[in-house]
Amino acid sequence: MSHGICAPLVTVVVPTYCGADRIGDTLRSLAHQTMDPASFEVVVVMNGPADGTPEVLARIRREHPSLRLRSITVPEAGAGRARNAGVSSAAGTYLTFVDDDDSVSATLLESLAARVADGIVPLAMVADVVTDSTPSVIEFDNYLNRRISVQTGQTVPGESLPVALGFVAAKLVPTALARTAEFDSSLRSGEDVVYWFDLFNRAPFLFSVVESSTGAAYHRSIRVGSISRQASSYDFSVSQRLEVIQRLASREVTHPAAVRVRDALMVSQTVLINGYLRETGEEVRLRAIEQIRELGLETVVRYDVLNAGLAHDLAICYAFPPWVDTSGSVAARRIRSRGVVVDVISQSLKSWSGRDPSGRLIAQEFISDHAELTGKAGVFEWRPIERFVTAGFQQITTWEATKGSYRSVYSRSMWPASHFLAALYKIRRPETTWIAEFSDPQQRDSRGGFRGARCRPGPLLDELLAALAATGVELAPDVPISELVEVLAYGLADEIVFTNEHQREMMLDYLGRPTLEERVRDVSVISEHPTLEPHFYQLAPSDYELDPGVVNLAYFGAFYKTRGLAEVVEAISALSVERQRLLRLHVFTAEPEELTLAAQNAGLNGVIIANSYVPYLEALNLAARMDALIINDANTVGMHSRNPYLPSKWSDYAGSGSDVWAIVEPGSVLSEKKSRYQSRIGDAEAAQEQLVAIIKDHQ
Template identity: 90%
Template structure:
């Protein structure tokens, strides 16, 4: 290129703040470029108090008169202000940034310029120069180059190298594109991440990675001591990282590639937070979680990344979100209530259930690593249980390789495989505390029948039976799965959780082992299903239309042989036409077609409205909008000695603020709850009276 070129091809923007002691080396590296000096200009943007930097610039001009060097001074302090001013002042067709304590290799500008093309941003290697050492050490093996170097000499999609958007330098961008965004001067750090995302969001570009053989590299100055001090600050390591995530989250993405890049950049900021949290205690992590919630970033922060490596406790929940399953939902609420980060082992329920992504939000703040095991699910079937236990223990051992044994393991049945894996872990790690929760009796089904599916011979069964024998409990090799799972928890768990007193009483009544019963009573607690905090009821606002001029009553749930709405439908039929006009019964169930038939046969179209299930968080929101919510006991008379069940919906309804109509079996746990409306199972006349009261109270 000729020295006579009046308009430079490239502008190098160098922001400086009190840089007199270091900017000279930066400018000398630019003066020694292999690119024709007339082809580029250097714009130094001075901000901050006078410190002799102009005199340094004058000295560089005398040393290198061929260098096109000019400076501007701005009153605002901050790298963002300085970079914005430099971009506005740039005369070059292309633009790059160099910080005043960094430098560039002699071939960098020429090598970058050789790669310019429409829709392409040339990208160089980035070397770390450790200035704390004498002499300085240049290190190319860093996290940036490990990602960039694999693409050397290639042109790749911008979204395939999102790491390159996470730092300000080493790139050559068209000045016209650079001016479509500004550095966010309200950010105290990370403004470069947001700026480069904004450029990519406006015009997704390709990266042309300069061939490493050219020697082109940006030399980034690293002061190990200052970085360590900076990283030790909660403000820098957490608050400022969340501010960057907040800015990224506020952007309306224009292209799928931009959405992917934004996600990666937010994860990168979260990784930095995680690195700090690994060095700090649980109180600091909870402070960060509170701040995430205050900023409204729950949907943008990847909690598995935030909590990676932080869990020293384990949860084994065969059913777990995002699969729709009552036991899984309760397990997530238990984890949330406990407030301790756990690694989770669960089973894919693809063949059993639907997915509900919102379910992940229940316990996400307290989930570290989560392994969802593949394979066909099964309840009281030995082969799926054996497969889950084997694969689950292998996964846990992998985690233990980096963090050691877990302090505690929590497991929950209805699905017995959870307790089997937890029991095996307790056997092999006896110092670990095992907390075993029973949702329902395992040996008796809902109609009082004995679950008789048998265990199968093999190493797992041998190890479990041997451990029981060591405690003085002998079981036959062909023991029923349901008996074994109860006895394992009773014999080995440090804490046993029942969801209600009736359940505990019934399960211990048929145990028939006085010594073991005494151990269970000493170690057991009664703990009903947890109710979520109020903000969960507003996370997924429902657009379901309700008529404000009628009494809106809702039922959420499936129908079983022991639980249905027969007396309610009969009671609605017995209402006068006027009262029917003032009532809407909204039913959300997996079997809306079956209900539709019953409603049509009863002539109640428009009064009873059958709907498909709605996602869990939307159901919580709908519950707050209803005048009354129906909850009903399972029928157990003639099947069980007492009703051992407490519907988990009770905990959801309890937090809704809406009135509850409980349809109960005498003596059940639900019958003792304080609800505004109550009637007996099967009593259509009493149900009629409750409907009349609901209409009177709410219309």
């Protein structure tokens, strides 16, 4: 060491790669510090080919003999490697970093050192120096200072300023702490983000922000042209940002503050990706989505941040994840299969069902903003429908203020309020394409009964009826809600989706309006519930134990008056004891106690195992692990002229890879599906035959 025998208080690490033409200005700014020159050292770490940097250092030593300046060389290039070497070589009690194309204000080191204390990391402002202009422009109004400046002169928790951890410099850290982590040299950018997070994760610290009156600042050189070229690269703006997110996600974190900081840093990286996606097309966004899947980051990346501002289409789904509801799950799958980024309006179903957060994963890649409206939920009740429509349209108007009108609106009804809001939007934005999907008939319930709840007078009803009247369809003011919701879609939607042909024919049979029926046939499509891609069946591995020595069957779903497992229980009871021992029927349902009692009464304890519902993605995983899956039709004989239902579980089972046993009503849509096993509803003898075949095939 060239100056005295006392160890310095501060080490300044300056990594340089071919920096002969710029490092001189950096070192001169350090030589002009107001801090006593004996109190700090500068360690220059050269990590590139020979370019004259040693000669520049020699000149600086001659110009500023009091500057404690030394240098080391790292054989492999890389800013991370150079910084690691500098940290290892540091003699100071505290340490800071300065890049070779940046500089610092004269008071920076003294001001930072004045605020050191146990558990404290002093922090200064960061000024951007635009070097493309003549003369250079120093700009303090940047995203860093806008967050840091509000805390000037204060000491605050590190998690309150995560932005300061996303930049390598302008901080003074204890050298002992700095050595507890290393810069990841495999990262091509963003290694400073991961490094500073690692330090915080090891010992969460406070930031002490230097008063602006000291003039202390780190001067960051900005070359506008260079930055814009780099930011226009997919590799830099997407791939390298995802690499940083992957590293952060891999860290084991237990401290709550570190969890919050990590989440904030990953969001910051995602914001950078979003900025690039805003400037490119949908093809690039889908490429990014695929890369996220390849890196296993589906549950890590915040898709609302990734997709912010990218939606030009709208989805209105009264029921939607995270609430447990079949209609909501199918709507999410429909959004995913459509592959278009949407903003979503839905209703809180807090009073109706439980939550399943895993359901969010279904469509998250295609959702930008999601507004979940509060208030009392209702199905065929006019007041809740009115509230949903009013609040929903207000929310849409707010979004439109920055995005403009939407190109399309998709709505799905078992819950009719979805179509009422979509119809109102279509009426007021006639250029928007409306896609209306019916999960089931609205006017007839599962037992063939008529849903008679009626609309109530008011401005909303007046506007809807007037729009229909303009198309030549007249309805009475006291029209049933169920009739109005169907006719609105028939008369105004640009595309109508039915899940099967029987459903469409049944709904048109009772319409009684030939002209409107003709329009429906012209604009409608048949589209079954979408099946998710194979990787969804592995996203939430279940720890539910299955005995590999027996044949495992499963049934997922609720029991209704029109749909149960009576013939299955009877068929299992009729099996020999030897065959019963080879069989396990696992049922996942809303009220397992009732089935458990039925199994006990039938002497089938241990053969039929009743369980509560499991989250949707876990159910998919379980379905893929079973030998066979049971699906059954609703019994509609004497209630409907034809069975209009195709159980939504069919689409889930179809992607599982497991065999399916369909218990069907003759002539139903399900009866026409290619299931390996099939029997008729209520036919216990046929069910027993299928059980014997399943045991034989799988044992």
